[in-house]
Amino acid sequence: MESAAVSRFGLAGILLLLPLCSFARDITDSIGEQVRINDQPQRVVALIPSLAELTADLLDHSLEKIVGVSEFSDYPPALKKFASVGPYNRVSIEKIVSLRPDLVLASFNGNAKEQVAHLRELKIPVVVVKTDTFDEVEESMRLIGAALGRKEQGAAMAQAFRTGISKIKARGKTRTSVPKVMLQVGDSPLVVAGGENILNECLGAVGAENIYSDSRLSYPRPSVEDVLHRRPDAILVLQLSDSASSRASAARWDEFKKIPAVANSKVAIIADQGLLRPTLRMIEGLLLLEKRIWGEQ
Amino acid sequence: MNARLWRLYFLGLCTWIIAFVFALNFGIPADSPRDLISQLRFPRALLASAVGIGLSVAGAVLQALFSNPLCEPYTLGISSGAALGAVLAAALGINFIFFGITGSAFVGALLFGVILYFISRHRDTNNLGLLMAGVMLGFLGSSLVALWMALADPNGIQSALFWLLGDLSRARPRGAFFSLFAVLSLTLAAWGSWRKLDGLLMGEQDALTLGIPVPRVRTKMLILVSLLIAVCVSAAGMIGFIGLVIPHFARRAVGSLHQKLIPLCAIWGAAFLTFSDALSRSLFRPYELPVGVLTALLGAPLFLLVMFKRQGVK
Numbered sequence: 001m002e003s004a005a006v007s008r009f010g011l012a013g014i015l016l017l018l019p020l021c022s023f024a025r026d027i028t029d030s031i032g033e034q035v036r037i038n039d040q041p042q043r044v045v046a047l048i049p050s051l052a053e054l055t056a057d058l059l060d061h062s063l064e065k066i067v068g069v070s071e072f073s074d075y076p077p078a079l080k081k082f083a084s085v086g087p088y089n090r091v092s093i094e095k096i097v098s099l100r101p102d103l104v105l106a107s108f109n110g111n112a113k114e115q116v117a118h119l120r121e122l123k124i125p126v127v128v129v130k131t132d133t134f135d136e137v138e139e140s141m142r143l144i145g146a147a148l149g150r151k152e153q154g155a156a157m158a159q160a161f162r163t164g165i166s167k168i169k170a171r172g173k174t175r176t177s178v179p180k181v182m183l184q185v186g187d188s189p190l191v192v193a194g195g196e197n198i199l200n201e202c203l204g205a206v207g208a209e210n211i212y213s214d215s216r217l218s219y220p221r222p223s224v225e226d227v228l229h230r231r232p233d234a235i236l237v238l239q240l241s242d243s244a245s246s247r248a249s250a251a252r253w254d255e256f257k258k259i260p261a262v263a264n265s266k267v268a269i270i271a272d273q274g275l276l277r278p279t280l281r282m283i284e285g286l287l288l289l290e291k292r293i294w295g296e297q
Numbered sequence: 298m299n300a301r302l303w304r305l306y307f308l309g310l311c312t313w314i315i316a317f318v319f320a321l322n323f324g325i326p327a328d329s330p331r332d333l334i335s336q337l338r339f340p341r342a343l344l345a346s347a348v349g350i351g352l353s354v355a356g357a358v359l360q361a362l363f364s365n366p367l368c369e370p371y372t373l374g375i376s377s378g379a380a381l382g383a384v385l386a387a388a389l390g391i392n393f394i395f396f397g398i399t400g401s402a403f404v405g406a407l408l409f410g411v412i413l414y415f416i417s418r419h420r421d422t423n424n425l426g427l428l429m430a431g432v433m434l435g436f437l438g439s440s441l442v443a444l445w446m447a448l449a450d451p452n453g454i455q456s457a458l459f460w461l462l463g464d465l466s467r468a469r470p471r472g473a474f475f476s477l478f479a480v481l482s483l484t485l486a487a488w489g490s491w492r493k494l495d496g497l498l499m500g501e502q503d504a505l506t507l508g509i510p511v512p513r514v515r516t517k518m519l520i521l522v523s524l525l526i527a528v529c530v531s532a533a534g535m536i537g538f539i540g541l542v543i544p545h546f547a548r549r550a551v552g553s554l555h556q557k558l559i560p561l562c563a564i565w566g567a568a569f570l571t572f573s574d575a576l577s578r579s580l581f582r583p584y585e586l587p588v589g590v591l592t593a594l595l596g597a598p599l600f601l602l603v604m605f606k607r608q609g610v611k
Contacts, residue, residue: 071583086583090459093466094324095583097333112459114398114467121469122336217449 027147030108030130030140037125040149041065041103045096048088048110049073051129054141054279055105058150058157065148068099075277093118103147105129109218131278132198132218134165134205140278157280164283165205168290172207179233179293181208182261185219185240187249190227194220199238202275202282206290208234224256231259234266236292243271268292302557305550309564316568317342320575340473341465344532345574345588346567347477348465349539351529353566354484354559355522356540357547361494361555362518363428364501370526370540373431377438378409379530380461384442387457388449398460399467402531409434410523417516424501424515463536463589465574476532483525484563490514491555498553538593539566542600549603569596 023039044059045068046052052066052073059065063078070088073079083099086092088110096104096119104126106116111128119126127147129140138158145154181203183193193199194215203210211230212220235253239246246269253262261267270292274285320342321334352370359368370376382405383398416422416430442461460467487494496509504511529536547561570588573595577586 084583086585090585092583092585094333094337094578097337118467118469 027127027143029127030136030143031128033120033128035125035127035147037127037147038102038149041147043067043099043101044103044105044148045085045099045101046070046073046105047085047091048107049075050110050131050277050279051105051107051144052079053277053281054144055148057279058141058145058148058153060153067101068096075273075281091115093122096124097122101125103127105144105147107131129278132196134161134198134201137198137278137282138162160280161283164280165286168283168286169205171290172205175207175294178207178209180211180231181234181236181293182211182227182230182232184235184237184249187252189221190224191219191221193238194218199275202286202289206286206293208293228256228259232261233264234268234293235259235261236289237267237269238273238275239269239271240273243269246271302551305561306564309561309568313346313564313568313571316572316575317346320345320571323575323579336470337468340470341468341574342571343473344468344476345465345571347473347480348529348533348536349543349566349568349570350484350563351476351480351525351566352536352540352570353543353547353562354480354487355525355529357544357555357558357562358487358494358518358522359540360544361497361553362515362522363424364498365428366545367541368428369537370522370529371435371535371537372428373413373522373526374433374435374438375406375409375413375431375523375526376530376535377435377442379403379406379527380442380457380535381405381438382408383460383531383534384445384457387460388445398457399472399531402460403527405438406523406527406530409438410519410527413523414516414519417512417519422512424511427515427519459587460534462587463534463592465533465588466585467532472532476528479528480525483521483528484559487518487521487525488555488559490517491559494518494555495553534589536570536589536592538589538596539570542596543569545600546603 024036025039026034026036029035042065044055044066046055046066047070049070049072052069053075055066056063056076056079066079066082068083068085069079070091071084071086073082085095085099089112091111093115101124104119104124106126106128108128108130109132116126116128127143129143130136131140138161141158141161142154145151145157183199183203185191185193192212193210194217195210195213196216197218200210200213211232212222235250237246237250250267250269253259253267256262270288272285272288274281275289277285321338324333324338355370356368359370359372360366379402383402386398386401412434413427413431417427493509493514496504496507497511497514499507501511543566544558544562547558547565551557551561570592573592574588577588577591580586
C-alpha cells in the first residue's frame, strides 16, 4: 500500500518534471564548449550588435524572444527599443542576470572573455560564436539557428550566404588586374583593415588586394608615411559613425597626390556597414565594395 | 580623547554598514532579485571593503615609512608590475593560476615587489633610495604597458584597459572572502608594528637613535605592503585616490599615532570604497563608471574643502 502510494507520487512527480527537462539539449559552440540550452529558448540576450542582427533575422517575426541587446544594436531598427545590457566590450553582468535569459549569444573576439566566463559560472547558457572568416560566418548562422531552435532557417541562411559568396568570388577571379586597396576604418590615429580580419577576405573575394594583408593584427595603425610608401590604387573609408566625419577622413588624403588612389580620384566612402555584419547583409556589403572598386557595370 | 576615538570608530563602522546595505540594494537593474544580490553584489561589496581597507592601510604605512605625505600605494611601482602582468596576460591569452588577469597581475606585482626587496636589502639603500627605486620601477612598468598597447591589437587588451581604470566587477564569492581575509591578516600584521611606524615618523636618523632597526623594519614593511598592494590591485585594478587621501583624513581626526590611525584608515577606507562602488554602478545604468573616477570625483573636492576649512579656522 505504502509503496504503491510512493510509486504513484513518484510517477506524478516524474510526469510533472518531464516538460521541464525533456526540452533541454546540448550544443557545441564555436570554441568547443558544450552548452545546455532549452529546445526553444524564450529569453535571448545578444551581447554584440551584429549577433543581435543575426538573431533578429533568424527569429523572423518573433522578436519578442529577444529580451536584451547590447548598446548600439540598431539594425533592424526595432532592436533599438530593447533593454540594453551596456556596451559590448563591457556588458553589465548584473543587467544580464536580472533579465533571466535562457540563451546568451556572445562573440569570441568582440566580448570580453572573462565576462563570458563569469556568465557561465553563474550557470547562464552562453553560446560563443566566431565570425572572423566567411566559413566562420556560415558556421555561425547554422550554430545560432540551431541554438534558437530554428535549425532549418539557419541552414537555409548559411546556404544562401555560401551561394552569394561563391558568385562574388567567381566574378572576382575573372578580373584581369588586381588593384591594391586600403580599407580605412578610422583616422587620428589611422586605423585600417589588417590581415587577420574578415575585411581582408572581403577584399580578396572581389578580386582586390589589401595593402595591409601582411599585418598579423586585425586592425593595425600604420603611419601616413607607410601608406604613401605602399601606394594604394584605391582608398575606401568605411563609415562607422556620421557621414560628415567620413567625408573629412576621405578629404584628408587630398594633399597626397602621389598616391595613385588620390591622383585617380579613387578615394571613396562605404556608408553601408554590411561588410561588418555576419548576416546576409554582408553579401550586399560585398556588392557595394565591388561597385566602389570596379565602378558600375 | 578615548571616547572621541571610539565615537570615530563607531561612526565609521555605521557608515560602512550603511554603504554595504546600499551596495546590496542598488545596481544596474532597478529590481533586485535575490540571486543577483548573493552572486554579484555581495561579493562585490565585500571585495570593495577589502580593497578599501588594503589601499588605505598600505598608504598609511608607506607615508610613515618614507615620512612623505605624498606616498600612496601606487608610488612604489608595485601596481605598475601588476598592470604589466595584466596587459601581457590579456594580450597573450595566458591563464595563470586563477582567473586570467587577476592571477597574472598578482604575479607581476610580486615580481616588482621582489626586485624592490633586493634593492632594500642592499646595504647602501636608505629610505629615499628605496623610494626613488620604486618610482623608477613604476615608470619602467607603465612605459612597458604603453609600449605593448602601441604595438598590440586593441581587441585583445581591451579588458586589461578597463582593469587599469579600476574594476570591481571581477568579484567572485570565494575570491572576495579570500581577499578580505588576506587584507585583514596583513593589516593586523602592520598594526602590530605601530610603535616602529611611529618611530619612523621622526625620520630615518632619529628613528635609528631611538633604537629602531630601520633597515629591518623597512624590509618587513615592504613585504607587507607589497603583498597588500598585490592582493588589492590584482583583484580590483588601479583604484586611485583612496590610499593617498583616507590616511590624511584619518590623521586629521586622530593624529599620527599608528595604533589609532591604522584601524581608522581600515574602517574609513572600506566605507568609502563600498559607497563609491555602489554609486558607480547605479548612477548611469546600464553603464558602469570606472570606480577610480568616482573615488577621485567624490574625494578630491571633499579633501580640498576640509583642508581650506581647517586653514580658515587657524
